[in-house]
Amino acid sequence: MPELTAPASSPAASAVPTDAVKALRRFNRFFTQRIGVLEPYLGSELSLTEVRVLYELAHQPGITARELALALSLDAGYLSRLLKRFESLGWLARATDAHDARQQRLSLTEAGHAAFAPLQQRSRDAAAALLAPLAPAARDELVRALARVETLFDPEPRPLRTAVLRDPAPGDLGWVVQQHGEVYAREYGWDGRFEAAVADIAAQWLRTTDPAWEKGWIAELDGQRVGSIFVIRHSPEVAQLRLLVLRPEARGLGLGGKLVDECIAFARARGYRQMILWTHSCLEAARALYAARGFVRDDTEPHEGYGSGPLLAERWSMPLTTA
Secondary structure (H helix, E strand, O other): OOOOOOOOOOHHHHOOOHHHHHHHHHHHHHHHHHHOOOHHHOOOOOOHHHHHHHHHHHHOOOEOHHHHHHHHOOOHHHHHHHHHHHHHOOOEEEEEOOOOOOOEEEEEOHHHHHHHHHHHHHHHHHHHHHHOOOOHHHHHHHHHHHHHHHHHHOOOOOOOOOEEEEOOOOOHHHHHHHHHHHHHHHHHOOOHHHHHHHHHHHHHHHHHOOOOOOEEEEEEEOOEEEEEEEEEEEEOOEEEEEEEEEOHHHOOOOHHHHHHHHHHHHHHHOOOOEEEEEEEOOOHHHHHHHHHOOOEEEEEEEEOOOOOOOEEEEEEEEEOOOO
């Protein structure tokens, strides 16, 4: 039988005081037990690593396998086998990069989002339940402490960026219209008819909005406007999500998800029973955000488009109350 030997400690590790090592290990045991790392995925056949991969695919559509392996510190061979399994289940789509044919961009299919959404919601519910007993001041203190821990352990600290969601102010709706026109023209080739449609929605909002039932948010990053979203009353029991836009430099930071989450939370707090939205099949990033939060596609219909050829319009919905 071969002799088992413990790995040699590095000089740096040997210099760490024993009390500090014990304190970190004690906290790790405490927090692992408290947060229940594996509990959100009980009842699922997926491993924790597989769920982490699904999370990245859901929140970073278009990521490459190499980027995914680096982000999660996974062996390339193991990740390749895992991705092939997802593909066999119909959860993974591959697309050749438009600028580099050697690269494949990965994203979840609708089936993949459907498989991941309940796991993510279970994880969110578990985190919310853990934080619920804390007073608001204690929660704020915890969030600051967690941010400090992350900063201390990050070997390459990223510059701090301040993201804020605020109420619309005078001049913001004009900016929302402009951004829709610019972003969709640049990324999808849509013409002025789309900008005009957005302008009609914005004008109606300014004329008729009811603050008791409707609300909008402007996202700022480092003091600059980068996104928007609005909740509009479609009927007494149905809220409608509209005018979601996010500038390219603000993507990948979780702001799009935060905007959608604010809409859902507001609609639930007002007692709406359902939320609906209209989108197009080509808007993959937005559709991924909706699917990850429990929206499902109800209907599709051809749309003449906005100068870039025919489109497929989609109606999505999600219940806001539990039966």
